[in-house]
Amino acid sequence: MLDTNDAFDANGAPGTDSAPSADLPALACESVTMRFGGLTAVDGFNLRVPKGALYGLIGPNGAGKTTVFNIVSGVLRPSAGAVKLFGVDVTGLSPDRIARSGIARTFQNIRLFRNLTVLDNVLVGLHLRREANLAQAMLALPRHRAEETQMAATAAQLLEEIGLAGVSHYRASALPYGRQRRLEIARALATKPAVLLLDEPAAGMNPAETEDLMRLITDIRNRFSLTILLIEHEMKVVMGICERMTVLDHGDTIAEGTPDEIQRNDRVIKAYLGGGAVARA
Amino acid sequence: MAEQRAVHPLLKIAVVCGALILFFLVLSWGQEHWDAYTVRILNLCGIYIGITLGLNLCNGFTGQFSLGIAGFMAVGAYTTALLTMSPAVKQAVFFIQPLIYPLNSIQWGFLPALLMAAVVSGIVGFLVGAPAIRFRGDYLAITTLGFAEIIRIVFTNIVPITNGALGLKGIPPHTNLLWSWGFALVCIAVMVRLMRTTYGRALKAIRDDEVAAEAMGVNLFFHKNLAFVMSAMMAGVGGGLLGNLITTIDPNMFRFPLTFTVLMMAVLGGLGSITGTVISAAAVTIAMEAFRALEEPRVILGLAIPGVPGMRMVVFSVALMIVILFYPKGFMGDREFSLDRVKRLAAGLDRTNTSKQG
Structure with a gap:
């Protein structure tokens, strides 16, 4: 099956045909801030997802994860900051143009x-x-x-x-x-994306389904040479498959690193996991 | 299956062409030999099929609930009428204020006039649609309803162009069975084709989930306007045919009940079904005439019942309620009748049997 999918092998990102520089992140958020009236949902959010990575974005409820997704996919226009796809600024484009430029997404509530x-x-x-x-x-x-x-x-x-x-x-x-x-x-x-955003793909699934899904996600990443950004609640999913992750809490970035680093990070444990959750993860 | 497809195309084209020729031969024979009442009702059937398909494109397939159809029909009817009336008739009709210059001296053939009606109502459709289409649900319905009323008021007041409330009389009776059913067939062909293209799928995607459609790269502004403008064009041409069928039009013809009638046809047939629309538009048009008998005074079981004008609308409302109770999605829902579907149903039965075993 692998050799037959030439329709998908070229990732559709703009400007990638002409020698993409290796250090250019596939997806980058540069001090993205989102204010709803007096509420700052996301504050100075920075993100660098390298090409081909499987990257996690975690945090407790109301941390601003979905807001970040909505900004990246064009549903929301950020109050400040920029979103860049392979170095090309896509901030504030309409969702259909974002999709055209190579970012696809799924939704937390299936749509x-x-x-x-x-x-x-x-x-x-x-x-x-x-x-x-x-x-x-x-x-x-x-x-x-x-x-x-x-x-x-x-x-x-x-x-x-x-x-x-x-x-x-x-x-x-x-x-x-x-x-x-x-x-x-x-x-x-x-849509032949270069970057795929998955918003809580395991929500509401039983353990067996979750395991299947994790296999599917790593599988498609390799098969379609994708860069995947994943929001997840279920610690097992993110810790199991993500190579790096960013932890959000109340709109602030509190940690960034590999699953091991995150698991040992005091701020993360305090703010999000709580004492008991570390053992479970 | 694949082998069947390989043989089919030429045969299919031949069969379709043959059927069309036969159909139009019957119609042109009928135009001469059927009585005027039958011909009138069949004409109305053809016209309403086209208009209802247009409404269904916007309201059913794309899910944009518009109530402006009467306004677009008015635009088309006036455009066609003004272009086809002879200068002499125009001078006689416009006795309060004369018709303005270029219009008072020209007379076009029916086909160019109808095409112009499509263009003009399409442009008006875009001018109304481009801003209004940003609204969703109820808001779009209210905005477009407001537009239809505005059109009517404007037409009542620009006397040098529309002759105001007196309306236009002496419109040449160009519309015959060939025109009205030709229009219906063109609309059917356009709809069937459109729904088989990737554009048609994008419209249905917008109906099901606008947010997801946009996230999948569907340009909402383009596709919604496409549906809205095409819908307006079909209504415009339909209005033009209607005007040249009954030979007299005035602004009050194009009130909300007209939109309601077309909407009822679409809902009864199924929002999102081409076949349903065709069947229901024809059935309702015929029933509208057949039910006139209900408005005549009669004696039932020794009880003298006086004729009540408007009685058939009561019957229609009751019928509509019953249909909505038992068929909430209309008779056809969003399905189509086709031989392929029958085949697939048969195949589907097989598949469910095997999947249960597996």
């Missing part, structure tokens, strides 16, 4: 196109990479037809790799919870 089939959900993800314009599509010109065939093949292959091939004609809402989560990841991958 699938519920009435579309599993296959169509993935095809919507492919929409932004289409070449045929509206007139060509409406008139079913050869270019459009070739593209539709190509898209259908790509989508089918993607579903195969994610393990949803058997259910491609089901309505998305008919899938069980764990598979809906998988479909969200497949849909995000269809």
